[in-house]
Amino acid sequence: MANPTLKLPVIQxxxxxxxGGCCREHLIEITEEEKRRIEQQGWQVSDGISMERPVIQKIAHGRYRLAHQDDGACVFLDEQGLCRIHAKFGEPAKPLxxxxxxxxxxxxGNRLAVSLRFSCPSVVQNLGQPVMEQAGTLQNLGSQVVAEKKTETAAPLIHRDSQHGPQQTEWSDFHRFLEAMDAAFADDTVHFAVRLMRVLSWMDLVAQSQFQTIRGAKLDDFLELVSNASVKAQPDNELPVHRPSRMGRVMFRLMTAQFARHDTEAAVRAGLGHRFGLLTAALKFTTGLGTIPVLNGSASVAKAFGSTDDGDSTSRQTARFAAVEREFFCRQPEIDELLSRYFRVKIQGIHFCGPAHYNTTLIDGFHSLALVYPVVMWWSRVRAVRNGRSMVTLTDVQAALATVDHNFGYSPALGNYSALHRVSLLAKLKQITALVGWYSR
Ligand code: SF4
Incomplete structure (x- = not known):
């Protein structure tokens, strides 16, 4: 389909x-054509590039990526945090x-949904030009990213029904689901966790339904019905708070570690030592006893949000697993705004299911997205404890969200069978709802 209409996140x-964060945190794979182009650019030591190793590394047969400097930064990142390819040859000369x-x-379908990665500190902080004003540039980039035939992929499944088989809709009906979800998160008259609980409860009803005949206007009626039922089931300010089960807590802690894992080139180069550190940390997260291990953090998150409120890393305290379970003051309007914007951008941009999220169904993908909330609040609490506070601040949540979204939908560890099975199990045991309530208090 030629020139699909861009669906832009209007709230961002x-x-x-x-x-320079993305040039440090991401390993950039390039095409054969980009490899040829960079080689023809003729980089020299006089350009500030160390020629001790090639600027392009082979990953596997026919696959290449940009090399990194000893400190982990992209080989083309200069001392001012700018890209040398951009500076010398202009923005279009960079890898796509x-x-x-x-x-x-x-x-x-006939749209091209655009989302954003909250691993960029400017996205988390909502800084800069409204995305709506960048439509021309985004259309241009979009046409380069998406080959025409790829716009004709089928909509993600709604769910897999064990009796009636996979539940699939046309794109027009799939958009109806997204619009209903988006509307639920846009309701800022109630606390964010209430909105999330409501959508989780109407997803339970969707999971029990078949959609062979519920289409078009009938689907609108169905979605209105389940939405109204969820509002009745979850009143405005009465969040149910139940301590998650022991099994739920173990599965959740393992997930928090996977979401915060940060594999840069520098970490990978550390080899066995790095792998041993990960194994030791995994054991601690399984038992949930003692002190929470300090994981290899993101340099851009530390630069944008600091490791402590006063920027003094020497004042940092240790955090014990038990300390994170107590009540915190974390229901603040600015935190709700950030979380609601995050969920709406991911929903509007279809960045939580289908090809963007390990080919999961709408329901399974939404369960994974819902878990981002307790994971982010858990890491925000850890940061608060390490700073000697019993109150979670907006900066804590921004730092946690930037860390977690680096991996959401991208980390192989979160997309393998056991990780996805863990999410399904948590949903089946009603532990996602319990975790949302527990970490919202
Ligand atoms: S602001 Fe975002 S896009 Fe720009 S350099 Fe930093 S991480 Fe990259």
Whole structure:
């Protein structure tokens, strides 16, 4: 389909503030054509590039990526945090992956849904030009990202029904689901966790339904019905708080570690030592006893949000697993705004299911997205404890969300069978709802 209509996240602003974070945190795979182009650019020591190793590394047969400097930064990142290819040859000369970040494009019938990665500190903080004003540039980039035939992929499944088989809709009906979900998160008259509980409860009803005959206007009626039922089931300000089960807590802690895992080239180069550290940390997260291990953090998150409120890392305290389970003051309007914007951008941009999220169904993908909330609140609490506070701040949540979204939908560890099975099991045992309630208090 030629020139699909862009579906832009209307609530988001973004401009690059040249923090250099993406050039440190991401390994950039390039095409054969980009490899040829960079080789023809003729980079020399006089350009500030160390020629001790090639600027392009082979990953596997026919697959290449940009090399990194000893400190982990992209080989083309200069001392001012700017890209040398951009400076010398202009923005179009860079690999497409670098030009597109932090945007992500997802074909959706006659639309092209655009989402953003909250691993970029400017996205988390909503800094810069409204995305709506960047439509021309985004259309241009989108046409390069998505080959025409790929816009004709089928809509993700709604769910897999064990009796009636996979539940699939046309794209037009799939968009109806997205619009209903988006409307539920847009309701800022209630606390964010209430909105999330409501959508989780109407997903339970969707999971029990078949959609062979519920289409078009009938689907609108169905979605209105389940939405009204969820509002009745979950009143405005009465969040049910139940301590998650022991099994739920173990599965959840393992997930928090996977979401915060940060494999940069520098970490990978550390080899066995790095793997041993991960194994030791995994054991601690399984038992949930003693002190929470300090994981290899993101340099851009530390630069944008600091490791402590006063920026003094020497004042950092240790955090014990038990300390994170107590009540915190974390229901603040600015935190609700951030979380609601995050969920709406991911839903509008179809960045939580289908090809953008390990080919999961709408329901399974939404369960994974829902878990981002307790995971982010858990890491925000850890940061608060390490700073000697019993109150979670907006900066804590921004730092946690930037860390977690780096992996959401991208980390192989979160997309393998056991990780996805864990999410399904948590949903089946009603532990996602319990975790949302527990970490919202
Ligand atoms: S992380 Fe975001 S703000 Fe920083 S350089 Fe990359 S795109 Fe720009």
């Amino acid at each position: 602003n973004w401009s690059c503030h040249n923090c 992956a670098c030009r597109v970040y932090p945007y992500a494009y997802h074909p959706a």
